[in-house]
Every structure is written in C-alpha cells, then in structure tokens.
Amino acid sequence: MMLLLFVPIGITVDLAEKVGRIIENDAPFGEVAFYYLNFTVYFANLLFPLFLFLSVIWFTSKLANNTEIVAFLSSGVSFTRFLRPYIIGATIVASFAMFLGMYLAPIASQGFNEFKFKYLRKNKSVQQTRDVYQQINDNDYIYVSSFSPKTNSGQNFTYEHFEGNELKYKILADNIRFIDKDSAYQLTRYIKRSFDNGVETVEKENRIQMDLPFELEDLTPVEYAAETKPYGELLDFIASEKRKGSKNIGRYEVVKLKKWSLPTSIFILTIIAVAVSSVKRRGGMGVNLALGISIAMIYVFFDKVFGVMAGQSSLPAVVAVWFPNVLFGILAVYLLQNAKR
Template sequence: MLSIFDRYILKKYLGTFILLLLLFIPIGIIVHLAEKIDKILANEVPFPIVAKYFLDFTIYFADLLFPLFLFLSVIWFTSKLANDTEVVAFLSSGVSYYRFLRPYMIGATIVCLVALASGMYFAPTASKGFNEFKYEYLKKGKQDRDQTNVFRQINENDYIYASYFNVKEKSGNNFTLEHFEGNKMTYKIAASRIVYNSADSTYTLFRYTKRKVGEHDDIIESKERLDTVFDFEMEDLTPVDYIAETLNIVELNKFIAREKARGSSYINRYEVVRYKRWSLPVSAYILTVIAVAVSSVKRRGGMGVNLAIGIAIGMVFIFFDKIFGTMAEQSDFSPFIATWFPNFVFAILAVYLLRNAKR
C-alpha cells in the first residue's frame, strides 16, 4: 500500500517526466520541420502523410531520448524538494535513505515497463513510418540504400554474390550463384546483371552462364538473356540499414537468425538494436538513482548546479552509449558488451553516489 509520501513523489516523478516530454518533443518537431519544409513542399506531400510522419517522429524521438528526459526530470523536481528542505524534513523523521528511494524505484519500474513495451512493439512501427517517409520524400534520388559486395547464404545449399545492388531499380551487377551438395559444388550460375521483376516475382539474367560440374567434364550453358525464378527476394538480399529498427522483437529475432545463416556482414548492427531494446529501459533504474543522489543534497548554487551536473552526466551516458554502439557496428566488438557496458559503468557510479548521499 502506497503512503501519502509515496504517492506525492510518484506523482512528481511521472508528472515531471511527462511534462518534459511534452515540452521538448514539440521543439524537436518544429526544428525538424524547419529543416525539411522545403523538401516536403517541393514533393507536394499530402497533409495526412505529413501528419502521420510527425506522429511517427514523436514516438521515435521519445523512445530514443527517454533516458535523458527521465534523468533531467528527476533532477529537476528532486532539486526543488531539496531547496524547499522537504528532503531534509523527511530524512530527519528517522526514515532511511532507502525508504526515501522507494517511490522513485516504483516510478522507474513504471517507466521501464512502458519503455520496454514501446521499444519491443510500438517504436519499431513508428521507426518504419519515419524512415520510409524520409527515404521516399526527403532523400529522393539518393542511393543511400544501395549496397556493394553483397554475399548471402540463401538456403542450406545455395550461396549468392553480387558486386553491387541498386535497391531502387531492384537490379544487381556481376551476380553469381553457387550450389553445393555437401562440400562439393555441383553447379555455378553467373550473369553480368540481374533484375528482379516485381509483377511476377521472377528474375531476368543478362549474359547468363551456367557451369555444371561433372565427374570428368563440365557442361557449360550460356544465353544472352534468361528469365527464371530463385528461392529469394531482392529485399532479403539487400535489407536497408534501418531494417532492424522497424521489426518488433519477435520479427527481429527471426530476422537475425535468418541473416546469420546467410552470412550477413551487418549482424553486429542488428544485434546492437536488439540488445538496446533491453538495456535502455533498464537504464531508468540506474539514472534514477544517480539523479536522486546528485539532487537530493541542497547546494549553495541551488537547482542550477544540480542541473549542470545532471546534464554533464547525461551527456556522458549518451556518449558512452553511442561510441560503444558504433564500435560494435563497425568491428568485431561484442554487441552485448557494447550495449550493456554504459549501464555497468553508471551502475558503479550510482552505488558510489548513493553511498555518499546517505552520509
């Protein structure tokens, strides 16, 4: 059963957090709209599509930066409590510091569960709409989604390679398909160009050559053009960079398993997205403890000093999160360690600050 004090702190915790979101998200929307308004008008994007885009942007933006908003909101209202000597009054009544933290932990649990549900299911849908609008209207004509040196294992026996894939035209250059039975290659298909036909889900191969490996002699078959079918789709071969962000947790797990089997070079990028969906919500607890420990002490400089310390710590947390995430995406560094390391470091900091705040 929650006491009057618990309800009071919990109301402040959730209310200030929501208020901060409502204050900063419109600012983000206005800044973003000011940057993109010329392209939106030039492409004559209908208003309902623009409205949906900014709704997706709001969810995407809130999910991405909620740890910082939460951190600042806790520092803000706890500093105010400290300046009004409410913290001192409560602790002077003989209640332990850990009891003082209880409503904060309840609030962190609520935020963690909401962030977990959002990151697993709601934010991916918003991210898909946000990114599709961006590539359709704001990056029109750019080849950001094209890929080079694409290699995939498409099933147990077949491996394909292309030196270049044009996602917009659904075509590739220097295509090869190698079929293995056990450890022995039985045939190899090569083409200077491959084009995917969306109408009937077929492929057209130009300057087609097929070499069947015989026991004594190879059989070579060649044509200038061949229409055929394969056991893959172009989207499976060239997943866009943001694809992992648009999948809910069930779809993402299946997607990563499939991409691992195909030998994708982007596995670490996808793994970072998956692990962050767990690590960021958990950071609500760690950042809450740090924020309370920093701001529950009444300082000579008032709330400004606490906010300055909080902003500095928040920026360092975001820096750690980004730098280790990038390391995992661009190298063989473990995605699990990269995503959880900031939480580990700041958990140690939280314990240290909490022990000092109790004194």
C-alpha cells in the same frame, strides 16, 4: 510533463530544418502530420530515460532546497526508504518504456523512415545496394556487386549451390534483371559451371531467363529493417539474417539489445539523479541541473559512440550496448554510497 515540453521544441526545430525539402518534394499535409506523429513516438522512446533523469533531478532539487530531505532523514528514516518511491516510479516508467520499445516504436520507426527516404533523402538508397552477399538457405549462396532497385537489375551476379561441403554448380552473369511480368530473372552473359565426381561441364548463353530460388528482397535488404520489427519478429529476422551471412548482424543485434538496455538505464539514471540532487548545494537547483545535464550528455556520448562501433566494426554488440550501463551503474553505486553518508 518533460515530454510535453521538449517534444514540441524538437518538432519545431526539425520542421524548420526540413520544411524546404518537404515543400520542394510536394509532401502531402496528411503524410507530414503522420510523420511527426511517428517522430514523437520514435524520439520519445530514445530519450525516455533522459527525460526521466532530468525530471527526477528537478523535483528532488526542489525538495533539497526546501530542506525537506534533511527533515525526512532526521526523523530516523533511512536513505534506502527515501529511495523506495523513486524505484517504484522507475519500475512503472521502465515497464511502459519496454512496451513502447518492443511494440509501438517499431511501428513508428517504419513510418518515420519511409517518409524520410521518400521525401527527405530522395537521392539516397533506402536499401543496401553494394556488395550484397546472402546465404539463401543451407545450400545456396548469392552475391551481386551492385543492385539498382529502380531498374531491378544488378551487376556481377554469382549463385553457388552446395551439397554438404561440395560445390555442385556455380552460375555467373555480368548482369541480372528481375522481369516483373514473368516473375523470373534474366541473366546476361550467363555461365554455369557444374561439377560431378571431379568432372566439370560448362554451359554458356548470351541471355537466358530462369527461375531462381530467392526473392528480390534478398538482393536489396532494407537498411533499417530491424528497427521496424516487433520483438518476436526481430528475433526471427536476426536468425534468418545470420543464416544468410548478412554483414549487418552487428547493427541488428544492437537494435535487439537496446530494447532491454534502455529500460535498465532508467533505474541507473534514476539512482544517479537522486544521489546528485538530494544534497542541498550553495548554487541551488541550477548547480544540480548543470551537473545532471553534464552526466546525461556523457551517457548519450558513450551510448552513441559504442552503438556505431558495434555496427561498423568487430566490437561485440553486447559490449557496445551494455558498456554505458555498466559504467554508469558503477557510478550510480558510488554516488549512492556518498549520498547515504
């Protein structure tokens, strides 16, 4: 019910903000409708624990205001027994949230991001185009200072081939361009330096066309690639990116770990909600809702700040993702003990 109430509001606010760009860029109605279908799944997945949190506060406060919880506990039933249906419900919701996050949300994320970059952010690149450094396999490395997906060309290209720890040859070019009809790369002001038993040979060409052992996608990795992959494919993708030396590993690890931390947060927030709202307060349900929303906003703040820190700094992804859950898990235990008393 909370999803049915709030998601349409979110769609209305988002449409009001973006309708000008949608009309300006002539987005077809079918694609707009499909975008908002993906929008619903994408954001419902992100906000699932918070909607459950507010729902639990709402109906538990109703029970408390009607003095039903006092009567329940006065009959000799323990608070743990009172909490049991909440945990069963949280388990059902967490199972659905895990399935949603691992399999359905990646599909929605693909459509959501494709529409956003096609019609709403046309001047922004969907791909990483600056300082691309990749390890292609165990022996080969590439680097390009900038790459344009529109022209399939890049500047300051370097290709290095190792055997063991020994550099066998190095290719440098001022410009690299992918020739689609030939499925080959054209290098301008090409230099190849080869090393054999300490002897260096240099080969130069003003322009040369050649096959190189990497795909065009290796020069233009998509920024949101990890979000669009089901869990099994995500694990393979992260392993591949680690071999390539991608600088976005922190961001990818955050996406992976959130698939487990989000269902866990459902249990933590459920316990906090029950502990906060099971006490009858003078201000009634409004006080419980205000307190609950404050806790929810603090949780979202920690979750977003630490998620960004993992993607932009050396902070380990496991710390960034799990710190809010650990912190609020401690808070849940404390509030639960007080509620029992």
